[in-house]
Amino acid sequence: MKIRAAVLEEFGQPLNVQEVDLAEPADGEVLVRLEACGVCHTDLYTASGADPSGYAPTVLGHEGAGVVEATGPNVTDVQPGDHVVTLFSPQCRECIHCIDPRTNLCLAIRDQQNKGYLPDGTARLSRDGEPIRHFMGTSTFAQYTVMPQIALARIDPEAPLDRACLFACGLSTGLGAAMFTAKVGPGSTCAVFGAGMVGLGAVAGARLQGAERIICVDLSQERLDLATGQGATETLIGGEDTVDKLLEMTDGFGADYTFEATGNVNVMRQAVEAARMGWGLATMCGVAGKGETLDVVPRLLITGRRVAGSSFGGVTGRDQVPQLVNRYMAGDIDVDAFLSHRITLDEVNKGFDLMHHQDGIRSVIDFT
Ligand SMILES: NC(=O)c1ccc[n+]([C@@H]2O[C@H](COP(=O)([O-])OP(=O)(O)OC[C@H]3O[C@@H](n4cnc5c(N)ncnc54)[C@H](O)[C@@H]3O)[C@@H](O)[C@H]2O)c1
Numbered sequence: 001m002k003i004r005a006a007v008l009e010e011f012g013q014p015l016n017v018q019e020v021d022l023a024e025p026a027d028g029e030v031l032v033r034l035e036a037c038g039v040c041h042t043d044l045y046t047a048s049g050a051d052p053s054g055y056a057p058t059v060l061g062h063e064g065a066g067v068v069e070a071t072g073p074n075v076t077d078v079q080p081g082d083h084v085v086t087l088f089s090p091q092c093r094e095c096i097h098c099i100d101p102r103t104n105l106c107l108a109i110r111d112q113q114n115k116g117y118l119p120d121g122t123a124r125l126s127r128d129g130e131p132i133r134h135f136m137g138t139s140t141f142a143q144y145t146v147m148p149q150i151a152l153a154r155i156d157p158e159a160p161l162d163r164a165c166l167f168a169c170g171l172s173t174g175l176g177a178a179m180f181t182a183k184v185g186p187g188s189t190c191a192v193f194g195a196g197m198v199g200l201g202a203v204a205g206a207r208l209q210g211a212e213r214i215i216c217v218d219l220s221q222e223r224l225d226l227a228t229g230q231g232a233t234e235t236l237i238g239g240e241d242t243v244d245k246l247l248e249m250t251d252g253f254g255a256d257y258t259f260e261a262t263g264n265v266n267v268m269r270q271a272v273e274a275a276r277m278g279w280g281l282a283t284m285c286g287v288a289g290k291g292e293t294l295d296v297v298p299r300l301l302i303t304g305r306r307v308a309g310s311s312f313g314g315v316t317g318r319d320q321v322p323q324l325v326n327r328y329m330a331g332d333i334d335v336d337a338f339l340s341h342r343i344t345l346d347e348v349n350k351g352f353d354l355m356h357h358q359d360g361i362r363s364v365i366d367f368t
């Protein structure tokens, strides 16, 4: 079928919205009609050429939500009409990682997904007979996409898809970092560095876990105000002295849980240093630049601090994304506050511009 899609032709150039071909879903695959898709930093990062594993041409986009249009052979978990959130982090429920509760890093289709192909090693996207590679196994800057059923989370059909799409990446990453990676305990003190989509999600997750104090750090007062709206009890403008300030605010001890959501390795170090002696857990969500390293004084670890990393917030996509959406539907998470701009697919580059200027938290492409 012919579909409209935003193609990355060349790194550093605007995406080109055009007509491409999409083949039928093959074994275990599903045709999804996108209704909404968030524009995320990872899309921009790849488009810029900064991602060393990036490739072109490809159809970007990974924060998608839509409706199942058709299914290929041997699809048992979704059917036409189901509402789904796309998962760049799939859940096959069978691999050695999926059957172990310690991780959400499914191994089933990793290799092919990283190369830009569906699990059988081929692409469904093409143009003039030449294949176009998929991006993150999702390619949701498009009217339709074909994805494996293990990478689709079936959600409450009542959930508005322009909000649900945010659970496909940033929001779940932040929520999950607090709820599933760190497993924040009730009554605890948390410090969240960064108040973008991920950090704000971590603030909300810490609140849902019953944290008593949630201190959010950012460079922007406007974003700190949003953090307050998500449940931050105190806010701080970040700087060189942030660790000292946090220690001062916590009787010299630091926070039980710290979260880094900036991608800056200096802030990651602050997150480790601001974690409490004895049991403080510092969770890293940000993606650092190529070749950058995290500098930690080992004594901080000997005295009981721990460092964790979190991919997609440790969320097992098919099981837990629907549960998080349910909590939104129950009124536990204020998702509306994150949706700052609504754009059309043809305006996708405007979404990048807005992100570049830190204008709003998320622009969402509306396909309806
Ligand atoms: N681990 C994952 O699976 C995953 C998923 C999505 C995004 N990410 C990463 O998470 C990070 C955050 O993503 P986002 O969408 O929220 O980004 P964002 O740019 O919207 O937010 C980052 C925030 O950090 C703040 N900041 C920058 N420097 C700071 C400093 N020195 N002190 C305090 N705050 C500072 C900025 O003002 C901004 O508000 C990025 O690195 C992104 O690549 C990781």
Ligand SMILES: [Zn+2]
Pocket (backbone or CB within 6 Å): 090, 091, 092, 093, 094, 095, 096, 097, 098, 105, 106, 107, 108
């Ligand atoms: Zn798996």
Ligand SMILES: [Zn+2]
Pocket (backbone or CB within 6 Å): 040, 041, 042, 043, 062, 063, 169, 170
């Ligand atoms: Zn993302």
